[in-house]
Amino acid sequence: MSMVQNLGWGVIEGGWRKGPWTAEEDRLLIQYVKLYGEGRWNNVTRLIGLKRNGKSCRLRWVNYLRPDLKRGQITPHEESIILELHARWGNRWSTIARSLPGRTDNEIKNYWRTHFKKKGEASSGNPEKWRAHLLRRQQFHLQQQEKQEENQINMNKVVSLLDESENRVPTLAQMKKEIIYQDTSDDLGFIYSMINGNATGPEASTEDILWEWLWNLDDFHENITNQHTSVANFH
DNA sequence: AATCTTTTCAACCGCCGGGAC
DNA sequence: CGTCCCGGCGGTTGAAAAGAT
Numbered sequence: 001m002s003m004v005q006n007l008g009w010g011v012i013e014g015g016w017r018k019g020p021w022t023a024e025e026d027r028l029l030i031q032y033v034k035l036y037g038e039g040r041w042n043n044v045t046r047l048i049g050l051k052r053n054g055k056s057c058r059l060r061w062v063n064y065l066r067p068d069l070k071r072g073q074i075t076p077h078e079e080s081i082i083l084e085l086h087a088r089w090g091n092r093w094s095t096i097a098r099s100l101p102g103r104t105d106n107e108i109k110n111y112w113r114t115h116f117k118k119k120g121e122a123s124s125g126n127p128e129k130w131r132a133h134l135l136r137r138q139q140f141h142l143q144q145q146e147k148q149e150e151n152q153i154n155m156n157k158v159v160s161l162l163d164e165s166e167n168r169v170p171t172l173a174q175m176k177k178e179i180i181y182q183d184t185s186d187d188l189g190f191i192y193s194m195i196n197g198n199a200t201g202p203e204a205s206t207e208d209i210l211w212e213w214l215w216n217l218d219d220f221h222e223n224i225t226n227q228h229t230s231v232a233n234f235h
Numbered sequence: 236a237a238t239c240t241t242t243t244c245a246a247c248c249g250c251c252g253g254g255a256c
Numbered sequence: 257c258g259t260c261c262c263g264g265c266g267g268t269t270g271a272a273a274a275g276a277t
């Protein structure tokens with residue numbers, strides 16, 4: 001096996017790079033898609049000079065770089081869809097993924113395996129862990145709600161600004177920038193501080209009630225997001 | 236603070252089906 | 257026909273992150 005120059009992670013094997021992608025490699029792949037579109041992945045090396053085989057490039061694009069990907073934690077709503085469709089289809093991850101816009105089969109597969117694979121991991125066998133899981137998510141979504149309310153306030157500012165000054169484009173662009181910045185700030189540190197602080201769970205409340213509550217939060221979140229999008233598109 | 240254990244998830248692999256030649 | 261190439265799928269891996277001791 002003289003072709004293999006290094007068995008370690010992220011180094012050259014037989015002329016192709018493998019392992020985790022660098023920012024520069026991502027840049028090149030994005031450049032490729034911009035110039036030549038998605039597909040024909042084995043042309044990437046020839047046309048852009050990225051030393052990755054076609055399969056690796058495709059995977060990186062569809063699972064990570066695609067701009068229509070929805071990042072961040074799986075929502076309770078999404079989780080319920082995953083559970084429902086998995087019950088119906090089994091491990092047909094790509095089929096399931098088609099019902100979850102912005103989520104990849106890989107992501108769903110990982111999620112299901114880590115949360116529901118082992119018998120009783122979360123659901124029946126290990127109530128403490130399951131409750132901790134629900135609590136963590138509950139706190140997350142509460143925080144999410146606060147963030148969205150903040151954004152709502154900013155959005156109102158934008159709207160009133162729009163009303164006042166008919167054609168002040170630069171000001172509006174500035175506000176948009178501000179909102180987008182807040183929207184994408186992805187600091188999860190608060191979750192842990194909240195858990196450490198007052199982590200006495202929703203004691204004997206039945207799961208069903210909690211679920212319903214989480215669903216409402218989720219719907220609220222989606223509402224706000226949609227409003228935000230429609231304003232952002234209105235420039 | 237240090238080390239050992241567990242979990243997560245990005246990226247790999249082999250396999251397969253479809254289309255081009 | 258065959259066979260070669262590509263892309264898509266699902267299972268698996270192991271480095272890094274998180275958690276436990």
